[in-house]
Amino acid sequence: MTCREFAEFIADYLAGELSDAQIAVFERHMALCSDCVNYLTTYRQTVEIEQQLFARAEQEVPPTIPEDLITAIIDARRRQAE
Amino acid sequence: MASGKDRAARQRLLERLRAGEDAAFEELVRDEGGRLLSVIRRYLRDEEEARDALQETFLSAFRAIDRFEGGSRLSTWLHRIAVNAALMRLRSRRRRPEGSIEELLPDYHQDGHHARPVGPWRPEALATVERKETRRFVRRSIDALPENYRNVMLLRDIEGFDTSETAAMLGISTNAVKIRLHRARQALRTLLAREMGGEAP
Numbered sequence: 001m002t003c004r005e006f007a008e009f010i011a012d013y014l015a016g017e018l019s020d021a022q023i024a025v026f027e028r029h030m031a032l033c034s035d036c037v038n039y040l041t042t043y044r045q046t047v048e049i050e051q052q053l054f055a056r057a058e059q060e061v062p063p064t065i066p067e068d069l070i071t072a073i074i075d076a077r078r079r080q081a082e
Numbered sequence: 083m084a085s086g087k088d089r090a091a092r093q094r095l096l097e098r099l100r101a102g103e104d105a106a107f108e109e110l111v112r113d114e115g116g117r118l119l120s121v122i123r124r125y126l127r128d129e130e131e132a133r134d135a136l137q138e139t140f141l142s143a144f145r146a147i148d149r150f151e152g153g154s155r156l157s158t159w160l161h162r163i164a165v166n167a168a169l170m171r172l173r174s175r176r177r178r179p180e181g182s183i184e185e186l187l188p189d190y191h192q193d194g195h196h197a198r199p200v201g202p203w204r205p206e207a208l209a210t211v212e213r214k215e216t217r218r219f220v221r222r223s224i225d226a227l228p229e230n231y232r233n234v235m236l237l238r239d240i241e242g243f244d245t246s247e248t249a250a251m252l253g254i255s256t257n258a259v260k261i262r263l264h265r266a267r268q269a270l271r272t273l274l275a276r277e278m279g280g281e282a283p
């Protein structure tokens with residue numbers, strides 16, 4: 001397995017969608033290649049950072065809806081009902 | 083939030099909504115509007131467009147309230163409608179020419195090995211994700227991805243839709259979803275690596 005091939009298996013590996021035989025080949029490459037170990041780790045960290053970004057943004061600023069938008073939506077519904 | 087209401091309270095709200103009660107509609111908008119607006123803003127960076135999409139979300143939901151099955155939560159159902167409303171706006175908008183994703187994918191030697199050494203990211207750099215400037219940088223990096231890749235990544239990694247749900251929402255094959263998700267994460271990884279260190283630019 002080359003590094004290029006290794007990279008193509010990463011998403012399926014992390015999703016637990018590889019067969020045992022594929023996992024064995026994948027992990028054999030990791031045992032020999034520190035570049036791919038680092039690539040896999042930083043790929044995983046990328047997804048974590050992405051997920052943290054949105055989770056944290058909402059923790060810090062509790063989502064609110066502007067009053068004028070509430071009014072606009074209620075008016076739009078009324079117009080639609082007429 | 084309606085999602086914070088207990089089961090009985092949610093059921094009562096649903097009955098009032100089905101009865102067409104104005105006050106129930108307003109309660110729903112107040113309970114869920116903020117959360118849905120921040121979901122929509124992930125896709126629509128223009129505030130006017132985001133507001134319009136939120137309005138569409140509530141109007142569509144209200145028209146379809148009789149078809150809502152009590153089995154799932156109202157908030158889960160609204161979340162899906164909101165994402166669809168945002169995607170619909172993106173589709174109807176004239177497409178801007180998008181950068182290619184190729185230049186953000188890893189380089190390999192002819193023999194298939196990494197062209198440049200790949201290092202681990204510095205722990206100090208990872209810790210700065212707590213900081214506002216770093217988060218702005220991450221957000222800018224996500225925004226810099228080509229839209230058709232970014233949307234797949236958001237639907238899968240952030241909204242939590244599975245591969246076939248994502249495929250149906252975007253009208254593409256499940257295989258295209260898998261490929262775009264992987265490419266988007268690889269491209270984002272390349273952009274983040276510039277800040278996190280560990281490899282040559």
Ligand SMILES: [Zn+2]
Pocket residue numbers: 002003006029033035036195196
């Ligand atoms: Zn390798």
